[in-house]
Amino acid sequence: MEWYWALALMLGLMFGLMGIGLPVAFTFLGVNLVGAWVFLGGEAGLAQLVRNSVGAVTSFSLTPIPLFVLMGEVLFHTGLAFRAIEAIERLIARLPGRLSVVSVLGGTTFAALSGSTIANTAMMGGVMLPEMLKRGYHPTLAMGPIMAVGGIAMLIPPSALAVMLGSLAGISIAQLLVGGILPGLVMAACFLAYVMIRCRIDPGLAPLDEAPRAPDAWTRWKPFVRDVVPLFSIFAAVVGSMLAGWASPTESAAIGALASVLATVCYGALTLRSLKKSLVETARVSVVILFVLVASTTFAQILSFSGATSGALSLINALELSPMMLVLGMLAILLVLGCVIDQISMMMITLPFFMPLANAAGIDPVWLGVLMLVAMELGLLTPPFGLLLMVMQSVAPPPIQLRQIYAAAAPFVLIEIGVLALIVTLPWLAVGLPRLMQ
Amino acid sequence: MALQQAAIGTGITLRSRPGRFYHLLMNACGTLAALLFGGMALLVCADVVMRNVGLGSIAWSVEATEYILMVATFVAAPWLLYLNDHIRVDVVLRALSAPMQRRLELGTDLACCVICAVLAWQTVAVAQDTAAQGSLVFKVLVFPEWWLNLPMVFSCTLLAVEFARRFINLLAREAN
Amino acid sequence: TLKAVSAFGHDTFFNQRFKTFVDKVNTEGKGIMKIQVVGGPEAIPPLEVGNAVRTGVVDLANTTGVFHANLVPEALAGSFAEKSMAELRANGGYALLDRIHRDKANMVWLGRVSDGLQYHIYTNKKVDAGNFSGMKLRSVPVYRAFFQSLGATPLQVPPGEVFTALERGVVDGYGWPSVGIFDLGWQEKTKYRVEPGFYNVEVGLYMNQNTWKKLDDAQRAFLEKQIAWVEAENVKDLKAAEAEKARQAGAKIDTIAIPEAEVRQFRARAYDAGWKGIEQASPQHVAKLRELFGNVH
Ligand code: NA
Ligand code: NA
Secondary structure, eight states, X not given: OXXXXXXXXXXXXXXXXXXXXXXXXXXXXXXXXXHIIIIIXXXXXHHHHHHHHHHHHOOGGGTHHHHHHHHXXXXXXXXXXXXXXXHXXXXXOSOTTHHHHHHHHHHHHHHTTOSOHHHHHHHXXXXXXXXXXXXXXXXXXXXXXXXXXXHHTTTSSSOHHHHHHHHHHTOOHHHHHHHTHHHHHHHHHHHHHHHHHHHHHOGGGSOXXXXXXXXXXXXXXXXXXXXXXXGHHHHHHHHHHHHTTSSOHHHHHHHHHHHXXXXXXXXXXOOHHHHHHHHHHHHHHHHHHHHHHHHHHHHHHHHHHTTHHHHHHHHHHHTOOOHHHHHHHHHHHHXXXXXXXXXXXXXXXXXXXXXXXXXXXXXXXXXXXXXXXXXXXXXXXXXXXXXHHHHHHHHSOXXXXXXXXXXXXXXXXXXXXXXXXXXXXXXXXXXXXXXXXX | OHHHHHHHHHTOOSSSHHHHXXXXXXXXXXXXXXXXXXXXXXXXXXXXXXXXXXXXOOTTHHHHHHHHHHHHHHHHHHHHHHTTOSXXXXXXXXXXXXXXXXXXXXXXXXXXXXXXXXXXXXXXHHXXXXXXXXXXXESSSEEEGGGGGHHHHHHHHHHHHHHHHHHHHHHHHHHO | XXXXXXXXXXXXXXXXXXXXXXXXXHHHTTXXXXXXXXXXXXXXXXXXXXXXXXXXXXXXXXXXXXXXXXXXXXXXXXTTOOSOHHHHHHHTXXXXXXHHHHHHHSEEEEEEEXXXXXXXXXXXXXXXXXXXXXXXXXXXXXXXXXXXXXXXXXXXXOHHHHHHHHHTTXXXXXXXXXXXXXXXXXXXXXXXXXXXXXXXXXXXXXEEHHHHHHSOHHHHXXXXXXXXXXXXXXXXXXXXXXHHHHXXXXXXXXXXXXXXXXXXXXXXXXXXXXXXXXXXXXXXXXXXXXXXXXXXX
């Protein structure tokens, strides 16, 4: 079979099944069955599919996923997250789109405490969304910032996906993690600017509330110092244990999870009930990802085996592009792939081709890695398959329609594309900090 | 609590004995996965601490972590389906009329049931083949390789059952 | 047409000889046979390659016995071989291991495409006279038991994290073949290479037995001629190792030589640990294999 027919069969079947509403994991499993039968060869192919599926999640590199999720869930279910967001809210008064601004700032803070975009979005959605809708915020300004800032969790360390990208691509994980910090902050700043400008232009989008302004600075700042600042010791535990050489990047996720639990103990907030709830929710959130991984990793393998992947990518090779065009081409591919598949499958499919191309062209791997992270972050927000769109769908109250969620994400997708362009033109945004560190 | 709420939504009758057993089974899947993840965090931390205070390291910790991840994923997948947590793209679905939606839902439940049943059957076949082959997992922990297929057999079987249950429930509601 | 996979990435050292082999077969074998490489680790995960050959998902693979030791524990004998492939073909060692592969895993061991390259211990700490006790060494199952017998703490670290682990002192060193550390960029964090090396890095060509039986006499003769050619190329491995060691010296990686008196013990430990591993999993052929593949220590 020619590669383009293989590609058409696999993608066509995938879009078809996903379109009629099969859950994503089962869509991939179904396509895998057909693909394994056709390309790997009948029943022996099906048996190989089963073996590959088991192998797909038997991987130490994936352990940060549940562990980073656990960090966020513990803070959430013990109520520490609410206290922290409240403390941030105290600091901000009389700004246009106040609660949207709080969402961005709170989300960025939690990006440094949790490595899971899903946990971040679920948490901020659960805390901030009902309040904003109640106060009459426009859905775009209520949901958009929460989804957008959720993606920052994969740029600012700890980040389960950055760890995974580094290990799959052979890029220094420590450098990649540090390289994500500045772009993450730039992105947060752009989101803030957008929210405030939109609300200034059209105050009807976010009704001003009469939050009482605290009389003196200490009353305003005390909750922040008490409830937010100490939490950064969790961030320090993750990055510190790694930099000090006590733990490998993967292991540092476990240290972070333990540090979060210890932090809640120190605040006297941990109960057996909240610990149990955190663990159960961790299982819920991370197994959704891991089970999709079972299916999508295998999907990527069958796609490679069928020749579809190499056929498509050899088309690009044949163009003999300049390094800059090559990078732009890679990013374009990631953006298109991001519409339909998850981040980890994207890495699995593209890295075997991207890294040799990049190395041959002399492209800085850390720069490319950060660009890839941002491009993949965009995939979290692009329909039809955008993880954060789905998380939002699951936490949003029933009157909110999927269409509105897509619309809410749209302006932030554009902003992220802008930031991506910015990092392309100013590489030091990504590689400046890692170089400084050396 | 989430489970009770979910049970209401999924049409399980907690009063009937099989219904209660099924509900408890699903609940147990979730609890097991949660405990496994908690244990995994402790195990990795213990390994790091022991190594850094010079007590050597737990030789099997990395392997155990990998198996925990795999077992938890497969064991919890039916529970997530029971809770309706698996992510799906419902753009098309929402645009359709209610009767069409139900019909499509019937179709997807059936399709998923078949997919999982085929996988369950193939996984059993692989387990038998591997057992006959006598292959061993040949790392720090040495054990027969077919053990590794058991979580997936369990998972796919329960997933097929759950999809079948949804299909039948929906069909019964359609008939009323 | 033979469907083939490689367990090694497209541009890695251990894929080079396979590439030249495939090219040669396809140019000289017009009308006789054609090899179509469907991919590398991204298509079939390395640890599944052996099984894919066994069940006929692929016809031919460039892989190592280390990756299918679950199916054929004896396959590790290739890694512990102290005799060259030419000697093994003459003394019956090749025939025995090939037969074990056929019986246990429906595979034909066609030949060896890496012979004579050794593994080494690389460290970023000065090792005092070969005393490894208390060192944290990154390892993989094939030499894990050996590192433990040296008193070191073996650690499993994914390849992508080794650089960071070295940089931050999570590990003090690692085991790796005498070639390939530059591909991974680890030379920046490596200060010493321990001499001597140990074991014999094995990469080979394995074929599904049903496919093999279906070949006609002309095809088998052609294939055997090509295998003989590619195995003759193995002598280049030793030059490659020399060149790589010179390159390592250029990258300021010094040699730590284990004192002459202790070398015997060092190597004996390595091979005893290795063979013992096979024995634990499958004792039947171990004594014979060790006699044919090994030297007396
Ligand atoms: Na993060
Ligand atoms: Na997307």
